[in-house]
Amino acid sequence: xxxxxxxxxxxxxxxxxxxxxxxxxxxxxxxxxxxxxxxxxxxxxxxxxxxxxxxxxxxxxxxxxxxxxxxxxxxxxxxxxxxxxxxxxxxxxxxxxxxxxxxxxxxxxxxxxxxxxxxxxxxxxxxxxxxxxxxxxxxxxxxxxxxxxxxxxxxxxxxxxxxxxxxxxxxxxxxxxxxxxxxxxxxxxxxxxxxxxxxxxxxxxxxxxxxxxxxxxxxxxx
Numbered sequence: 001x002x003x004x005x006x007x008x009x010x011x012x013x014x015x016x017x018x019x020x021x022x023x024x025x026x027x028x029x030x031x032x033x034x035x036x037x038x039x040x041x042x043x044x045x046x047x048x049x050x051x052x053x054x055x056x057x058x059x060x061x062x063x064x065x066x067x068x069x070x071x072x073x074x075x076x077x078x079x080x081x082x083x084x085x086x087x088x089x090x091x092x093x094x095x096x097x098x099x100x101x102x103x104x105x106x107x108x109x110x111x112x113x114x115x116x117x118x119x120x121x122x123x124x125x126x127x128x129x130x131x132x133x134x135x136x137x138x139x140x141x142x143x144x145x146x147x148x149x150x151x152x153x154x155x156x157x158x159x160x161x162x163x164x165x166x167x168x169x170x171x172x173x174x175x176x177x178x179x180x181x182x183x184x185x186x187x188x189x190x191x192x193x194x195x196x197x198x199x200x201x202x203x204x205x206x207x208x209x210x211x212x213x214x215x216x217x218x219x220x221x222x
Contacts, residue, residue, distance in 0.1 A: 008099040012109045019113025023170040024120060030142040034060050036128075040144070052148030052161035061167050062128075062138035079137075082119040086112055103185055111178035117171030141167040 034041065041058035048054075089108045093099040120126070124135035149163025 004094055004097055004099045008105045012093065012099060012105050015106055015109030016112045019110060019174050020116050023117035026170055027140040030058055031060055031140055036060065037062050050148045051159050055146040057144045058142050059144035059167055060142050062136055063141045064138045079119055079122040082115040085115050107178050107181040107185065110174040114171040114175035141169045143168050
């Protein structure tokens with residue numbers, strides 16, 4: 001087990017807890033104010049953007065799949081994957097010692113926040129039930145966006161003015177942000193040096209030839 005600065009534990013905990021609280025609080029607020037799923041806010045923000053339009057509003061819905069509605073009907077599978085991911089994050093950061101990197105600590109704190117926020121919903125801890133009174137094991141989504149997009153027709157890209165993005169939540173935002181940060185880290189992370197890998201002692205190369213014996217200086221006494 002590698003030594004990790006104590007500040008990394010606090011940083012990781014703060015990012016993860018703040019992210020989970022933000023996600024759950026906004027879900028509760030929007031669903032409480034709008035009155036349940038399949039409701040829309042009475043306002044919409046619109047503006048021109050690039051070659052099309054950007055629109056933003058609130059629209060409550062239950063997502064029985066994963067990020068942005070992928071894998072509908074597999075809530076329990078994604079719940080198990082979230083638990084596994086959370087365990088792996090803690091192990092990789094603090095047992096393997098990767099929390100020595102502040103960037104990785106924040107990155108995986110965001111990913112854990114997103115995973116736990118959606119796991120809370122998949123376990124039906126939000127308290128919502130269906131028409132038969134059964135718990136709804138689904139994620140609460142409410143961020144509704146329309147953006148300029150690109151579609152492929154006849155193997156050719158074509159710009160479209162409005163593409164309706166799948167409804168999402170802040171847990172999804174944290175997951176995507178963490179994934180982007182993790183990708184950047186994989187490209188730009190400093191490579192460990194030979195000195196750090198050998199415990200602070202530079203090791204000679206195995207194939208280096210032995211040093212030649214030094215010859216006595218001219219005129220030296222025998």
